[in-house]
Amino acid sequence: MSNVLFRGNTYQYLNKYCKKIAFSKVIVVVDENTSKICLPVFENLVTFDFDYIEIKPGEAYKNMISVQNIWQKLIDLEVDRNSLIINLGGGVVTDMGGFAALTYKRGLPYINIPTTLLGMVDAAIGGKTGVDFNGLKNQIGVIQEPLLVGIDPVYLKTLPQRECLSGMGEVYKYGFMADAKLYQTLQSYKDTYPSDEVIKRCVNIKKNIVSQDLTEQGVRKTLNFGHTLGHAIESYFLTKPEAQQLRHGEAVAIGMIMALYLSHVKTGLPEEVCREGQLLLKSRFSTPQLSDEDQKHIITYLKHDKKNRHDTLQFVLLKNIGQAVWNITVTTDEVYQAFENYQRLLYT
Ligand SMILES: NC(=O)c1ccc[n+]([C@@H]2O[C@H](COP(=O)([O-])OP(=O)(O)OC[C@H]3O[C@@H](n4cnc5c(N)ncnc54)[C@H](O)[C@@H]3O)[C@@H](O)[C@H]2O)c1
Incomplete structure (x- = not known):
């Protein structure tokens, strides 16, 4: 399992490590936002020289064209195999920068420094890297862990509220699928920006599960709670105008509302627990109407899910x-029942 360090420990380790290994080059991958907002913070904290590569921000650019741009820039910068990639950004940067690193010249070591809440509690940890392909989420990729994940909540100070709430989607996921005590805390939680303690709790759950099952043959699948429908919903909304698109954690929250219903019907989750969880998610996240037409399209995306x-x-x-x-x-009919239950919830 890769090393996960918090706050100042990250830079202390990184500065020593880069001095000791004397990489031919250190390349920091950023997107246009983290380049402006997070790179100056990072630059002040590190003592080694680096070049940086900037990509376009957001899920719409998590594709092979962006990866090719990274590869081309690595070639232009004459990056050799004795180099290090550091991904400084949200899940899109860490997923794509990790994939580009692992495939360039048969693999460079990489480090993730997540700058979104979603990256800190989930995406940067566990070595899943990759891109979307033909409108489907994360279809191309590899699993190999980073050398280090450095979590510094200082970056959350500039993170827009909506992005932070999206990260909270994954925090709620951990409560539901692994940690009843965290779930209890979240029931009365009002802050948009979570404490270090909540972040660490999520990191520990993910670390623990990944250390048992890196390649997702068994228990790691539990981290996909809410994601089977969540990914299909996210992919479908990406085909809509930008103003209607959903963030990853928002789509996962809707996926969890439906998975709670299916859990009640199929695996014996008590009705009152299902209801309480659904109302909690509804009170925290935006829950758009899903028309018959929307549902049909989402089911089509669902059938491409890697877990099927x-x-x-x-x-x-x-x-x-x-x-x-x-x-x-779960049958298609049962998914339609979950949609019906979701639609009814919107009116309560
Ligand atoms: N690899 C995994 O295990 C894993 C797990 C969960 C999610 N993911 C992936 O993560 C992605 C979502 O990640 P995300 O929510 O971090 O999205 P993101 O990377 O698109 O970041 C969200 C937005 O916030 C901006 N931003 C980032 N840090 C900032 C900061 N500190 N201040 C201001 N703006 C900042 C970004 O430029 C972007 O516009 C999805 O593609 C999802 O599939 C991967």
Whole structure:
């Protein structure tokens, strides 16, 4: 499992490490926003020289064209195999920068310094890297862990509220699928920007699960709670005008509302627990109407999910809060019932 360090420890380690290894080049991958906002902070904290590569921000650019641009810039900068890549950004930068690093000249070591809440609690940890392809999420990629993940909540000071709330989607996920105590804390949680303690709790859950099952053969699947539908919803909304698009964590929150219903029907989650969880998510996240037409398109995306096997839809569901089970087969009809339940919830 890669080393995960907090706040100042990250730079202390990084500065010593870069001095000791004497990389031929250190390249920092940023997007246009983290280049302006986070790179100056980072630059003040490190003692080594680096070049940087800037990519366009947002999910719409998480594709092979951006990866090719990174590869081309690495070639232009004459980056050799004795170099290091540092990804400074949200999940899009760490997913794509990690993939570009692992595939350039058969693989460079990389380090993630997440600058969004979603990156800190989830995307930067665990070595899943990759891009979307033909409108489908994360279809191309590899799993290999970074050398280090450096979590510094100082970057959250500039993160827009909506992006932070998207990260909270993953924080709620941890409460539902692994940590009943965290779930209890979240029931009365009002802050948009979580404490170091909440971040560390999520990091520890992810580290613990990844250390048991890096390549997602079993228990790592539980981290996909809410994501089977969440990814399909996110992909579908990406085809809409930008103003209607959903952030990753927002789509996952809707996916969790429906997965709670399916958990009640299929894996015995008590009705009152299902209801309480759904109302909690509804009170925190935006919950758009999903018309019959929307539902049809989302089901089409759902059928491409990587977790499906032999034409059946596979879900992670809950037996109770903190008790997730995986590889639960769900029929298309049951998904339509979950949509119906979601639509009804919007009117309560
Ligand atoms: N690899 C994994 O295990 C994993 C897990 C969960 C999610 N993901 C992926 O993560 C992606 C979502 O990540 P995200 O929510 O971080 O989105 P993101 O990387 O698109 O960042 C969101 C926005 O915030 C901006 N930003 C980043 N840091 C900032 C800061 N400190 N101040 C101001 N603006 C800042 C970015 O430029 C971007 O516009 C999705 O593609 C999702 O599939 C990956």
